[in-house]
Amino acid sequence: MAARDYGQYSGISRAVELIGERWALLIVRDLIVGPRRYGELATGLPRIPSNILAARLKELQAVGIIRRAPRSRVIVYELTPYGRELEPVVLALGAWGFKALGDARSEQVITPDSLTIDLRTAFQPAVALELPATSYAARLGDNELIIRVDGSALDMTRGDGPVDVAFATGPAIHRLISGELAPLRAIESGEVEVLRGRAELLGRFASTFHLAA
Incomplete structure (x- = not known):
């Protein structure tokens, strides 16, 4: 998917290779809430550079985590069934991160x-x-x-x-x-x-x- 390759054959290392690039998990987080147009994703992540958003979307599509879908004459991004499996992971990670929110x-x-x-x-x-x-x-x-x-x-x-x-x-x-x-x-x-x-x-x-x- 991306340049990051840990050279290890394990589930954890592969998971981090798939969603560990900067902004990737926040894109997944927002798509858990619901399908989003490109502009909606950009608005919800106000500090993400447009080239990085475009790159992350292509990468996440390439590995089957998200897909593009037509909705009422516009194209939206949505999680695939494989990507939807990340939902309990994201919720658990959010609870863990909340403890250090400050x-x-x-x-x-x-x-x-x-x-x-x-x-x-x-x-x-x-x-x-x-x-x-x-x-x-x-x-x-x-x-x-x-x-x-x-x-x-x-x-x-x-x-x-x-x-x-x-x-x-x-x-x-x-x-x-x-x-x-x-x-x-x-x-x-x-x-x-x-x-x-x-x-x-x-x-x-x-x-x-x-x-x-």
């Missing part, structure tokens, strides 16, 4: 797709089963992520719509998920702004989505 730097951003994967990683279905069905909206800049929880079922989409509580967030959402920032304190400090709906449901959100740092 504080956000000013130049770091949270995208709707990256937050979607982080929330899927943090989702606690056993907790959600004991709670009423609840819908949330998390606003990231100009984007809004609709999060619907019904028992152990989790559905997340971009857009807007009726929800039980909507809140504006940023890096503080990771502190909320880790338990470092209590929901009430998040609201009082302005780190999370409740836009509409019942503010007390932010506590339910923090219980439903939790990862120990």
